[in-house]
Amino acid sequence: MPWPGLPVDALPAWALLNAAVFHDVKIATLDGKGCGLVCESGLNAEGAYELPTLLSVPHNLVLNAGAVEEYAKEDRNFKQLLDVAGHNSTRDDILLFLLVQTVLASRAHQSSVVGVSNPWTEYIKFLPQEALVPTLWTEDERLLLRGTSLESAVNAKITALTAEFDKIQETSSDIPCWNDLLWQSRAVSLRDWFLLDALYRSRCLELPKSGESMVPCIDMVNHSSSPNAFYDESVKDETVLLLRPGVTISAGDEVTISYGEAKSAAEMLFSYGFIDPDATADSLVLTLAPFPDDPLARAKLVAFGEPPKIHVARNNGSIHWESSFAYLMCVNEEDGLDFRVLQDTEGNRQLRVFWQNADVTDQAADFESLIQSHELFALLRLRVVTIVQERLQDQLDRLTSSPAPSSLPASSDISATRSECARAASLLRQIETSILEGSIEALEKERLELLADANVVAYLGSMETANLDIVDEEASNGADEFS
Template sequence: MSSQLPIDTFPAWAHLNDVQFTHVNLQDVGEGKGFGLVAHEDLESAEADGTSKGVVTIPHDLVLSAEAVEDFAKVDHNFKQLLEAVGRQSTRGDIMLYLVSHFAQSSRPKGLSPTPWTEYIRLLPRPIPVPTMWTEPERLLLMGTSLEAALEAKLLSLGKEFDTLREVSEDFPFWNEFLWSGEEVSLEDWVLVDAWYRSRCLELPRSGTAMVPGLDMVNHSSKATAYYEEDDHDNVVLLIRPGCPVRSGEEVTISYGDAKPASEMLFSYGFIDPNNIVDKLTLRLDPFPDDPLARAKLRISNSGPTLTISRKDTEDLQGASSIVWRSPFVYLMCLNEEDGLSFQLLQDTAGDRQLRLFWQGEDVTDQADDFETLIQGHDLCPVFKLRAITVLHEKVGEQLTRISRGPSDDELEPLQAAGLLRAECIAGARILKDVESKLLGHALEALDNERTNLLADDHVVAYLGSKEDYPIGQEAQATVANDDADDFS
């Protein structure tokens, strides 16, 4: 692919495309942060009547949004062909097709209709320090974190997207020549384009999800001094926040928005700001391998087989008492036919067969994620809760054990010195592990307390005393494993 242009060529590109900077410059801000926007005069917030001019103004026709992709398809029939064949399924997918096409165009003498993005894409950094672009040894640093499984799934998804793009576009002579002959587009290029999208996209008030040249070079901060808006002409403007004056020589920054989990911040941006994260993680639950209804449960659930752990938004509670967990699927996962759970394939008015979920003889398909409420009032409600708590306790314990493993800092130093591990990857993984280890430890303690209380319940004591030595949550699975019920997989 084309070579990357030095960042000092950006002012010329900006001037050519009418991007206006007022009393600010793009320059190296030090501290390993790379380039950012720095004031060369004192800057005050916009006036109440809106007459104050933005410090940066980007014309609407430079904004890469869903609308911009459709507009380009109207003027370039080749891109329209690709968009109709592979795109129009999501804004992300359409913007990525636009980006990868322009990325390929930047290294070819002819092909697509030129746009400002043909050159701007050569100014974008590469590689991006997000985990999808980490090397295999660097990805091992995430072992035991919630990001480990999410990263694996994301890489598989990117591979499938790339294979689909190639399989479909190879049938079109123009695209077969443009993308797949000579210096062909690679999976690594597709991963790079995805990294650009995730790390540089913004949510605009009217244009929606978009990439904005110039504005995407402004660094984020938990103590932002500026915000972006769309003016009456749909141009994007950067304005100083009220009460946040910027002195000459200081950096102008924007906000990430609401605080995010550490895993999400590392996944999207390639680093973690400890001052702008929330204690939250999501783990995947694996259905019981011998549950004959497992696949039907996965299909009927809207929330998916996940466990989300977070903290209550209060400073009064600490440790295990601050933990909140949510897992609608775990209740469905732990119920079986002996308890009164069943599935049926019913024919609708159009003649199609639909999978329906029944609890105690009633159709509860629309309440598949509300079994915590549905089991209330049942004689065995404490038993059902104990099953769920036991499953979650085991999952959290396993995760905590895995995240505690891994090389020590002393073991990582020679690998970093040998160039096998980048310092920023080690730092990001270390912060993520610290945050999630504490959260998992407190969650395990909270679940242990819940389990202890449930084991003392009279209904639970009586129920367990009447059962064989099956693991909790699977007591009745053996009684239905050989039933002649329909296979709903």
Template sequence: MSPKSTLPIDVFPTWARFNDVDFVNAKLQEMDGKGIGLAAVNSYDLTETAAAEDEGNAKDLRHGEAEALLRIPHDLILSASTVEDYAKVDQNFRQLMESVGHNSTRGNILLYLLAHLVLSGRDASSPRGPASTPWTEYLKFLPRDVPVPTMWSEVERALLQGTSLEAALEAKFSSLSKEFDDLTEKSSVLPFWNSLFWEKGMVTIQDWILVDAWYRSRCLELPRGGDAMVPGLDMANHSHHPTAYYDEDDKDDVVLLVRPGTKVSAGEEVSISYGEKTPAEMLFSYGFIDSEFAVEGLSLPVKVLPDDPLGKAKLHIFGRSPSLKLSRSDGEINWQCPFAYLMCLNEEDGLEFKVLQGEDGGRELRLLWQEEDVTAQVGHFEDLIKNHTLCQIFRLRVVSVLHEVVSNHLVELSSEISHDQLEPLRLDGLVRDSRLQAAEQLRAIEAGVLESAAVAMDKQRTHLFADDHVVAYLGSMEASQNRQASGDEANDEDDFS
């Protein structure tokens, strides 16, 4: 899109007044190191008000003018219902939605954003576009460079190699590329959209990446309205200790309110919480890592064992991408990987797959454990093995496999671009300081968690190796192997003679 399709943020208050956005007791203000944020106009002291335990209790408090900071009318909120209503008004957009067929809130909102992005950048010579809405102008205030990693340069993304975001970004770009190819194929046969999007090259995959970044970094979950983008409210920055929260009133307008139990001075930033997320999730969705993050953790992809003949069946029956989730709190490591227990079990242990007739008469794959159908419990094998005589052996297998996963990622994370390589790239502007700092921060956090996890898993392995059941099992296995070896040697001698 052309540069003239953007507007300076100082024009935003005019747009807000025209569209009935009420800055009751808030204003836009430049925040140190954060860009634009929301600041309180007047001071508030609600420390004597009992802090609600959760948002559900907080919204029961009176939404009075004294507490309200910002109010956004329902008509401005971009949600699934907004897009549906727009499709009823604009028949061309309805045709696009029906053709592309994104059956999700995200997919429909991205189509809406893309159409309005093109509409906001057209000139007088451009063909007639879709029906204009307040969002046509609002998009001009949104940044064209969002700091999320999908909008980093290729050199900057290389800084994330070895982190949990490496695989996540690869999957995200693959998904975005497929979505864009699908959009191109299906909309290019629609004369209106072919003329608007493709004939003059008005839309590229970078535009699709941009609208995805807007949605990911600005989408909020409203109590009743679900996932939505809210003009003005999306200017509020995140804090681990938020001073405000958002809700919907009896008119379905969105209101930003001072959080009970907090104190806000005039001119001070009012912040909201984006939710409890790991550093990688914060960077992926919002383009920064909260310096006061409460959750130290990461998620790593887990692959089936390369020599497992049941590997494909296990993946199919599990039904989702297997992952290892690690978290550290107060120095204690916790890990979750339901797939690992299924992954480490074999036919000789009592695991079996069968193709049986389903309730609809069709054939379907079923999972059996100890001759009992446990397809519905595929994610609960940690519980299913508890009463098995080889339970500790199974646990040892799981811990050993996951220790290898953690160790391998730790090795990958330790190999990074040297300072001698980075400095010329930074000086040439190919690597921006903010991206470098975010990548280094993520690497340090994840390396710390992985190191702690490796130590904890190693201790657990040592403990399991000392277990009486494990010692007896391994002893019997060794004796069996020795007998096998002796028999082979005797056969060899007979053959030689």
């Protein structure tokens, strides 16, 4: 759709009309970051009893689950759309609302029987029409993520977004007014849906009272690893941007908040389209799949109930990793694992998980605790460490065998990629390579320690003897056949 746009210079007029108040700050265009908020005169929160307010936004402008419901009460056509295509999550409902506002904004000069205008119909015109999040990268650009933890995450998100868009089209095409407005005139494309998703992800906030929300004007504030401001909800239910305690800022300084100190480089790039090398948590998350030849693989996945993952983090040089599924993955029937399908009196069938004859269905996601007291815990831990180490090694091999953006010749496809994407991908690759190398080394150390554990040595010794006995037996059976 022709994306509606307004210059950001017009934002103060919108703010005035809608009672959003800027105090000593203004919107400005900043190098490499799009728009941002800049201080107009010096402010000081040192020893202040009341922290200086930089921006206040009335509650009626906050876009959250409740606001979408309220809008649906005013607009029965939107209610119909929401009823067939929404009500799955706050995010989905907000995206549907934004989709409608965008179409209304882009058709402002044309008469339409659907859609009630509201402050967001205008505000959406100030939002950027581009976002550097990888779901909006070109195919060539996405190749730069090969081997990083974002490779599969971005592909999965693209598949999910495409399915969402197809579903909205399918369910709303039966409603004549929405069919006319959204689909028949081809007003909306899949790329629009990707952009709305990117805008939502990079601009939504978690407010103490209003929950997951988009807040106009406050969503213009950029991120810094040493932020000078923070947002909150006031007693009057306004969303306010306040100067941080103890902070002094001068005219011309940029006002910034933190988008989350605990976010990894991959999360920052995925949600916001940039990586702040000073402020990302040294961590990564990888998917984990059960052994392809495990006959219990399907049951384990169903019992676990969520996509299996490995989390790795490095704090002050020491590695921490966690993978609940790896514990379930490494136990089998001979260890005491069992699955039974039980049927209740109403005929509903349910998969139950048993560990050493006890029903542990409710603890299936925490097998680490369940096996702590097992006499062969060290052996089970060795299996888990080996699984995790092999998965990380596979990832590292994939990462290092795909060429880094900077090592590609100018004539290669890299020239078809934007430099911001190449820079971000290159930084992500460096960060993840270093975490993977450090983690593999730590896991190898633990693996060697476990191999020296007395119980493990005794168990492996007994297995070797048993194997030799089988070989002897087979050899003597073979001799019989030829005698």
